[in-house]
Amino acid sequence: MNFPPDSPPAAQHAARSASSDADLLTSHIGGDPHAFSEIVRRHRDRMWAVALRTLGDPDEAADAVQDAFVSAYRKAESFRGEAAVTTWLHRIVVNACLDRMRRKSIRPVADDELVEAAERDTPMPDQTGERDVSMEVTAALKLLPADQRAALVLVDMMGYSVEDAAQVLQVPTGTIKSRCARGRAKLAPILSHLRNRSDLSRVSSAKGAELRDG
């Protein structure tokens, strides 16, 4: 017996890699069985970052991202192209997270192994001081109301513009700014003791720029 190559021909694959997200989504709607996988491959890390930070819990984040991608797979036809595919995907992921936060009380199980896996796979800065900062920031974020947290994740953590965040969350830009302002005001006293622990201005400006430019 002679099995055909399991993957599509290389040329086809290359063409797919060069396609825009919108083209891929169109192909997916048209029945291309590989198109959506490519979209997932392109954006999963970013979606994971958004979900993990919004929810602060790898197990919850995994469920949310999975829900979101499956939902996007099903609802692909509803994408109308007035926004970027990435904006649309972010919206679905963020909504999945917010939805999950609202019914958090029914969450039945935490999976320690998944948590460990997430920690293992997360690049940790070599300075233990920074790891503490990271954990404290994560814990502090959880104290914020969901809408403020979502805004801060998109704008301050992911480095998106206020306009992009407004599109994702489907609220006016002023609302994003206001949520960010209130969220930062709540975080400031909680995190102020970290300010002098590490040379944040040096570390973060490089990293912040990288995030924004990336």
Add this chain to the structure above:
Amino acid sequence: MTGDTHYDLEILAELAEGLLDDATAVRVREHLAVCDPCGESLADLAAVREMLAAMPVPAMPMGVALRIDKALGAEAETRKAGGGLRLDEAPDWDRIMGDSPWETAPSLPMTASTPATPLVPAARPAPQPAPSLPEPAVVGLGVLADDGTIVPARRRKASRRRSWAMPVAASVAAAAVIGIAGASVTMLSASGDEVRPGDHNLALPPAPPSVSSSTGALGPGSTTPGRSYVISKSDFNYSSDVLNGPLATYVGATGPGSDGAPSVDPTVVRCVTKISERVGKRLHSETAAKPIGVDQALYQGNEATVMAFWKDRLRNAVWVYVVDSNCANMRPPAVARWQ
């Protein structure tokens, strides 16, 4: 504003965002020029932004990526099947399929020489997580009892919301793959084909025997007098892809050489008998069909018993039944390739 002397953090944060009206902004700025504590607060606010921006960007863990591939693979199958029915709606497949001639079932390659049907693409890049991999064992939500024990997920009821998206890796809950000794050999000589495992582009999970050997007491397979087939237990988490075949390396992998007499749940035996009779009827045979292999395992993360029966030996076709602990079909009985 706190009293007449200082502004609170929220006002300062709004100033930084340009949200204050001009008059207020001017007043706050004038205050900031002379008030060190408020200047300090403003610096704290700026530091918050810096700290948030400095958080490491995590990559999606492999286990999560696999789960998602798996869920999308299941989604693709549903789509391929017309999208009308979803697994989580637990349709009564027996009723739906009851009157159908087998030929109307989803067509699969029946002969060894037919190229394999392309597998569900979303799941393809993901090697099947096998229990022996250090993959996080993900237990489907809703199958963990309050006391921490794993409760067999019940279709229809348990975790309906997630049932279409069961995690790839299954828990270490015991599962049994029932293998038929020698069946694959017989099949091979019948088709004149030879086993070429290397042909598969799929990453095959370790064969059940190696899995079972690590689970100790469960033992890989058992035969008892009066039962002509072997019931094996593997931890393998079957996907729809795998169940399209070839199945010989999975369901048929456990030979009789495996000793030990694990206690086989009598309800499983009864279920196999029931399904065997049903298959026999479908084959218009007077007697019950004989399973080629029975495997207590997992299907998309849920405890399942997988059974294979010959549909047509010469055409390398088997019927595959996947049933839950109540002997109800977890997916429509389907034709698969054996080799």
